[in-house]
Amino acid sequence: MTMIFRENKICFVCKKESSHPVIASTHAFGSPDLDTRPPEGQRSTMHCWLQICPHCGYAASDISKETPVTKAFIESRIYQECDGNLFFDPLAQNFFRQFLLAKKGENDKTAFFALLHAAWACDDNQETYGAIRCRRLAVAQLEKWLALPDRDVDDETLLLIKADLLRRSYDFVTVVSEFETMTMKNEFHQKMIDFQVALAKKEDAGRYTIDQITGR
Ligand SMILES: [Zn+2]
Incomplete structure (x- = not known):
């Protein structure tokens, strides 16, 4: 409460x-x-x-x-x-x-x-x-x-937020060009960035939660 x-x-x-x-x-x-x-x-x-x-x-x-x-x-x-x-x-x-x-x-x-x-x-x-x-x-x-x-705040966390900001402002091209080949040290961060790139390729600017990546 x-x-x-x-x-x-x-x-x-x-x-x-x-x-x-x-x-x-x-x-x-x-x-x-x-x-x-x-x-x-x-x-x-x-x-x-x-x-x-x-x-x-x-x-x-x-x-x-x-x-x-x-x-x-x-x-x-x-x-x-x-x-x-x-x-x-x-x-x-x-x-x-x-x-x-x-x-x-x-x-x-x-x-x-x-x-x-x-x-x-x-x-x-x-x-x-x-x-x-x-x-x-x-x-x-x-x-x-x-x-x-x-x-x-570590670089990967900031880059993940950047990918979401770009996608949700309809800049799908930059999400794909900047993040498709980017490798994250953290395994879950990699899943998150792959998720962002897949959404950008579908030109999806919607709001998603962390749970939607983990499938919980
Ligand atoms: Zn004042």
Whole structure:
């Protein structure tokens, strides 16, 4: 069962106080998606993953924490209008704003996850074009992250996510050309990549879970 409480935070940018939902406990029942999206109930807690200051619009996982981004950037049209990307879903909008902040602050990992989460929010709101746009930008961000010398996630895991992002944004040609002959050290990772390539060859951009590979 998911338990949520509220907590007051002082925004680092405007120094004003506001109340935000915080997850006290949750559960995950079932299998995650191939792009690591968790099953229910964690799946339905995305509205708690990001805090939005109602006074200035600063979006972060914790708005009380320091950011190198200025108030002027948060007030800019680029930030307020999601750099010309129109989303109907406010959650997708706010994850995209978190991406813009992370990109400005040169935090490639946070920028990548913000885009992935924006794509999930678009999926839930049937915003196909927005989901494709976020996934394509996420691929570019993932490549930047892969180029960093210090990473806390191994290359194979990131490449598996990249394959899913490409396929779910209808770039089947790149999935096949980049991954068909790629060899993974981990046996299960190899199964996952073979699964992705087979789906891409069928031009299938659908959502699949890990269980669908293991046949459980
Ligand atoms: Zn604020």
